[in-house]
Amino acid sequence: MQSTHSQMARLQWLKNTEGEIILKSSGDWTINTLQDASGILEQYSGASHNLSVQWDVSDVGRIDSAGMMLFIHHYDVLTSNHCTIKITGAKRDHERMYRLLRKYAVQHSMEKPALFSPLLTPLYDIGENSVSFIKDITAFLAFIGENFVNLLYSLRHPRSIRFGAIVKNIEEAGVRAIPIVALTSFLIGVVIAYQGAVQLEKFGANIFIVDMIGLSITRELAPLITAIVVAGRTGSSYTAQLGVMKLTEEIDAMRTMGFDPHCFLVLPRIISLMIALPLMIFFADIIGIAAGMLISHLHLHVSYAEFMLRLQSALELKHVWIGIAKGPFFAWLIAAVSCFHGFQVSKSTESIGRYTTISVVNAIFLVIACDALFSVLLTELGI
C-alpha cells in the first residue's frame, strides 16, 4: 500500500539577500503528512507583508486535496497581504488538481462578529428555555383539547372506537406487565413488613402490622409503585412507537388516508391504559398484602388466619377503592404525556431518545404530584 511509504511534507522558508522570500516545498503533501508544513506556513504567512515570494514546488511528490487546500489557503493569505508570488516547477497533474480545487475553494469571508457576549449567554438561555417551556405547555393543552374533542366524537359515534386496538394495547400494557408489577409489589410488601416489624416488636404490638400493611399498601404504595412501573415500561414504549411512526412518515400517511392519528393511535392507548392500570393496582394490592402476610408470619409469628381476621376489621374498604380510583387518573397522565411527546419527535433519530427520556421523567413526576394532590385533598375532605 502506497500510504506506508509516504514522506512528510517539508517546507523551507528562506530569505535571500535582496529581501525576497524563497519557499521550497518537498515530500508528499497528503492528508497524513502535512502537520510540519502547515505549522511553518501558519507561523510565517500571516506576518509577511509586501514581499516578493518565490515558491518552488518542483520536489513535491504526491499531493491530495488537503495538501492543495493548504497551499491555496496560504497563497490567498499572502496575496491579500500584497505579496507577489511566483510559483515555479509545478507538475502538470498538480496544476490540474489546482484548477479543479480552485474552482470550488471558498473565498474567506471575514469572521462573523459574535452576536452575544459570553456573559449574556445565561440570560439568553433562560429566555430561550422559558419560551420553549411556554410553547410546550400550550402545545400540550392543544393536544389535550384535540384529544377530548376526539373522545367526545368517539362517544357519540361508538362505532369509530377501535376496540381491537384497545384490547391489543391492554394485553401489551397490562397483561404483559403483570410479572414485573407482581415482583415490585411483592418486594414493597416485604420491605414495609420488615421495617414495621422491628418497630412494632418493641411495643409488643405485633398484630398492628396488619393495619399498617393493609392501609399503606392499598391506599398509597400499590397505586404509586404500579404507576411508576407502568410509566417506565409503557410510557416509554408509547413515545418510542409514535416517535418512530412520525419519523418514518407513517403518521403523515395516516392523515392523508383520512385516519385521524388521535382516533387510531392516541385514544386506544389512553383508554386501554385507563382500563388496565386500576386492575393492575388491585393485583398489586393482593401481592403486596400477601408478601406482608408472609413476613409477618415468619418474623412476628402472626398466623395467616389471625392476619386475615385482623385485616377484615382493620382495613376499611374505602381505602382499597381510593387506591384503585387513582388508577385511571395516573393512567391518563402517563398515556397522554407519552403520546404527546411521541408526536413531538422531529426528523432525527436523536430526538426519539430525548423525547422518550423526557416523557418518562414527566410522567413519573406528574404521577407523584397527582398522588400528593390526592393525599392532601382526601385528607382535608376527611375521607
Added chain:
Amino acid sequence: MTNTIINVSDVVTRFGNKLVHDGVSLSVRQGEIYGLLGGSGSGKSTLLKEFIMLLRPQAGEISVFGQNLLVINRSDAAMLRHQWGVLFQAGALYSSLTVEENVGIKLREYTDLPVKLIQDIVRMKINMVGLPQTAADLYPAELSGGMIKRAALARALAMDPELLFLDEPTSGLDPVGAEAFDNLILELRDILGLTVVMVTHDLDSIWTIVDRFAVLGEKKVIAEGTLDQVRENPHPIVEQFFGGVRGRIRIRNGK
C-alpha cells in the same frame, strides 16, 4: 493501469436457508468506474457490503488492495477503511451532526490538521459536490433527498479515498441532478485517479460513465465487461435488461 484493485472469486453467501451468491467472481481494475447491475434481490448490495467488510461471505475470497478480507487483521482493516469512501443509498448522515461536521468527521478524528484547514477542506468538498454554502450549517433532517446524497458524497470524499463505493448514487435524484452527479464522479475519477464501484439501476449511468460492469443474476455473475461486450451476451436476463422499452430507447440514442 490494469492493476486489480478488487478481486472476488467464488463467493458464496447465505442468509439462513436463502442462498444469495453461489460462486460469484469478478475483478475491478484501478482507475475504472465499475458497475454492479442486477434486478432487485440479486445480491448487488450484499456484495457491496461484503467489499466494505460489513458482511462476511460463507466461502470464497475477496481481496481489496491485495488484502484478503476474510483473514484480515485489525490494523490492516483499519488501514483499508482509511483508503475508501462509502456512499450509502440513503446517505446515512449522522443526524445529530451538521453537514459540515458530517463531512469533516474523519478529518477531525484521524488527522492532526489545524481546524482552519479542515474547515477549508470541508467547505471546498461541500462546494465541489454542488451544495450551497448555506447547507453547511444545516442538519440532515433539514435537507432534501438530493442534498442528502450530495452531502453524503462529500463525506465519502473527505479523506481523498483511492476507492469509492457508491450504492445507487443517482436513485432519488432528478434527471438533471443525476447527470450532474455522474459528471462529477467522472471528473473526480479523472483528476483524483479514483477507482469507483457503484451499484446502479440507472441505464443512463451505465451508458455514460460506467467503464465496465457485472450483471448479477441466478446467484452468479452472468456477464462482465464493457457495455458492448455485455450486450453481445445472449443470456435472457441480459436481454431483458437491455431489451425493455427503456433499454431500447437508450440504445437508439447511443452514447
